[in-house]
Amino acid sequence: MTAIETPDRETDYRVPALQRGLTILGMFNARERVLGMQDMAERLGVSTSALYRIVQTLVDMGYLQKAGRNAFELGPQVIADGFAYLASRDIVEVAMPELNALRDRTSLSCHLSIREHTDSLYVYRAFAPQRLTVNIPIGTRLPCHATALGRVLLTALGEAELGQLYQHLRLDDYPPPAPRTLPELQALIAQDRERGWVLHRSDYSTAIATGIRDHAGQVVAAINLSGADAVMDGPDAQGRFLQALFQSAAAISAQLGYVPRA
Template identity: 70%
Template sequence: MTTGEQLERDTDYRVPALQRGLSILQMFGAAQRTLSMNDIAENLGVSVSAVYRIVHTLCEMDYLRKLGKNSYELGPQVVSDGFSYLTSRDLVDVSLPYLNALRDRTSLSCHLSIREQTDSLYLYRAFAAQRLSVNIPIGTRIPCHCTAMGRMLLTGLDDSELNNLYQHARLDDYPPPAPKTLPELRQLVEGDRERGWVLHRSDYSTAIACAVYNHLGAVVAAINLSGPEAVMDNDNALQSYLEALQQCAREISRELGASARRGVASNYR
């Protein structure tokens, strides 16, 4: 078969109306939010009558929305379909390559967790192969108020939601630096939310955590960098780790559809 014959055959399989419909949707963007019927026809190089039924169908299916007498914008179905795809992507699958790259860059262990009631549930770990690595198994549950990731997960709740979640929970059974009372926890979470990250030191290790956001701007997960105190007890190193972690959290959030967020302070001191 010649090249010309192949091109002709490929053309035979096209559906012109579908092609035009998709082309119409692609005309809209940040710089072009509305178009008239004449604009659409002109961009396609056809008459208004040739696109009228296509535009009408797109409106009926909510892919376009009519504004006034002769102006159109993208409809809610475009947004719904796009975000349905983003939210259906498995959180671990999205986060895995970024966390692995962060581990390789820092030589520290990285973890991913979500909140289930008052617990932080560990979904993934990128384990750093060194003698003193922090290694928390997948499936581990730790009370949110006791860990850096857990506290970042709680920043997604307002005061009312936090009160409802912890109204029957005991907080005084855990060793410092975990808060002992609900008012103390609220104060901690408020500071964590404003700062945008949490540094948590335990007996022999240090963890830094940031939140991961979805397309609605809601906290859906948290990630951390954790390592032995001997490795992380250095101001310059800790600052570098924090900046790398924040960049990783932004990249994962972007993959989940989050828009650019205001920068947060990167100085841990």
Template identity: 60%
Template structure:
């Protein structure tokens, strides 16, 4: 190998155990969904004892899942994280031009988020270049019940799903004006579902949020428009902003494949 070859220069930094763990995950595909320890060892060119600890580590972290007495398949952690990433990248690509246009039309900041368990995860922002602007960084996580987008992200969940999600979550640990218990959260989600949008006010700022749906009608993301109360309180601004937000969400959802059921 030449001196300039990056693979040659980086060889000293390879972690063999990590490399073997990733190779084990790569063994699973549409033709090999379930492999036992002997099959894994054979495909890896080693013994069962040489890969045992790696397999157990992957299983403990949820990247592999035990099936039957001695079989394994890809675990929920790997699958959910992979699909969450792919879905979030796709929706960013679709939503980006629409949110930038919405920001230019309203002179207000716009954000895009997805749900990670009971948190709102911000994955894109279109920042309004004003002295008074709401600017929440990409990667920020906020409990869903504490913000407008979070309530919209929860709006497609059934009562049973909400109960399961919030079974071990305390809602009164957060210093917000949001729901303080599960019945109040269910009521807020019901109102969001019926209205189709949510308005929230906090820290001298106002936000309006609505949902983004995919081709199956599922809520896959949420968007908002947010700005200082001083701007949003001007006559007619709130109503015009809400209407532009809803139209923006309609366009993004349509590009994501959503087709509302025809009225009869």
């Protein structure tokens, strides 16, 4: 008795034209920004006439654009769709696993904050259950200029923007090391921006913070490591913790689409 061959259900449901169109888009990369119709056809193992309608459809939809006679490059719709997806990802969703792993590696508490006006709003924490630890609840608001996380968030602003934000606010109600005047704040934030991280001590605890960047390279959030002075003090300890903090910040930023300049 001859067995009757049944088609693979997954294969049977495929749309060859769609598969070819997506494969074409995947051919473009940093090294190959422009491809000819013949190049695409050879890689797919089909004739150029078989690809013409697919390529034309991609051009009409903005996913490809002409770069010469029978040559094409990625179109603006690819960029727009990619950035829209990245922007839709919740910062907490992206940062949570990285901060949990950072806490486990360092045994220190980690916090994530975003800026709302002149406040640093804490939106996530990875709590280290130790006797001496720093535990700031989610939803807490602290003045940006008086915290490590907040100062990092302020580095996203230029000097003029910073001046406009604080022009009607008094700063001398906060104890040192918080800046007490606007020029002092502007000078401090300029130094923080150049350094790329902030260390802040208060109430027998120390926090080090750095920024999270989006696809445009803008600082959109900040993360920190915080713990007792006895744990955080010392150049060796700070250097080790700072390296771990930078690694986590880079991983989160990469998921938001940030690509460091070469």
